[in-house]
Every structure is written in structure tokens, then in C-alpha cells.
Amino acid sequence: MKNKQLSPPWLDVTSSSKITKKCEVTTKRIDGFNIQGNKISKEEPLECYYCGCDDIMGIEIIGVAIDEPIIWECKHCNEHMLRFSRAKTERLLQGAPEIDITKEEWEEAWANGPN
Numbered sequence: 001m002k003n004k005q006l007s008p009p010w011l012d013v014t015s016s017s018k019i020t021k022k023c024e025v026t027t028k029r030i031d032g033f034n035i036q037g038n039k040i041s042k043e044e045p046l047e048c049y050y051c052g053c054d055d056i057m058g059i060e061i062i063g064v065a066i067d068e069p070i071i072w073e074c075k076h077c078n079e080h081m082l083r084f085s086r087a088k089t090e091r092l093l094q095g096a097p098e099i100d101i102t103k104e105e106w107e108e109a110w111a112n113g114p115n
Contacts, residue, residue, distance in 0.1 A: 029093035048074035063096035
């Protein structure tokens with residue numbers, strides 16, 4: 001009796017000479033913020049972790065479960081910093097509706113006010 005070798009679920013054995021790896025691409029909404037580190041600051045940081053500037057603002061996202069900032073942003077270098085863990089931030093972002101709007105459209109809407 002020949003031993004049958006089981007392959008892991010992430011491998012697709014299509015022939016004896018060809019093995020391909022299955023990759024599932026998952027997109028996390030938090031990745032759009034390009035947050036560099038894992039440091040968390042529940043309160044607004046006194047200064048940016050990257051450039052040292054003290055001009056920090058909170059980023060609120062329409063439709064998340066809380067009505068307060070979920071990410072911090074440096075107004076000088078535009079780097080983003082975590083307020084919560086990456087996992088909690090991702091959960092909050094997943095609860096928000098997807099809105100497809102460009103920066104220019106947002107600025108125009110902000111400048112012109114409500115309809």
C-alpha cells in the first residue's frame with residue numbers, strides 16, 4: 001500500500017510537477033490609513049510619533065459605532081496614529097458604510113455647505 005501524502009489546505013497540487021500556492025487577498029480598511037507603528041494613545045498625543053510636531057487632530061469616521069476620533073493625524077506630516085488597537089480600529093471601520101468620494105469632491109461639499 002502506497003502512503004498518500006496530504007497537502008496543507010493552502011497548497012493546490014494540480015500535477016506532480018506543478019504546485020501553486022493559493023492566496024486569498026483580504027483588504028483591511030485600516031490599511032488605507034498606512035499606520036506605521038502599533039503604539040496606542042487613548043488621549044490625543046502631545047506630539048507626533050514621527051516628526052515631533054504638536055499639532056495633532058482626531059479623525060472621526062462617519063457611520064462608526066462611536067462619535068469621537070478613532071485615529072489621530074499629525075497636521076504637519078499627515079502620519080496617522082492609533083487610538084485603539086489595530087483589531088478594534090478595523091472592527092469600527094468595518095461597521096462604517098463604504099463611501100466613494102474623492103478628496104476634491106469632499107472639499108467642494110465642505111466649502112459649499114449643505115444642500
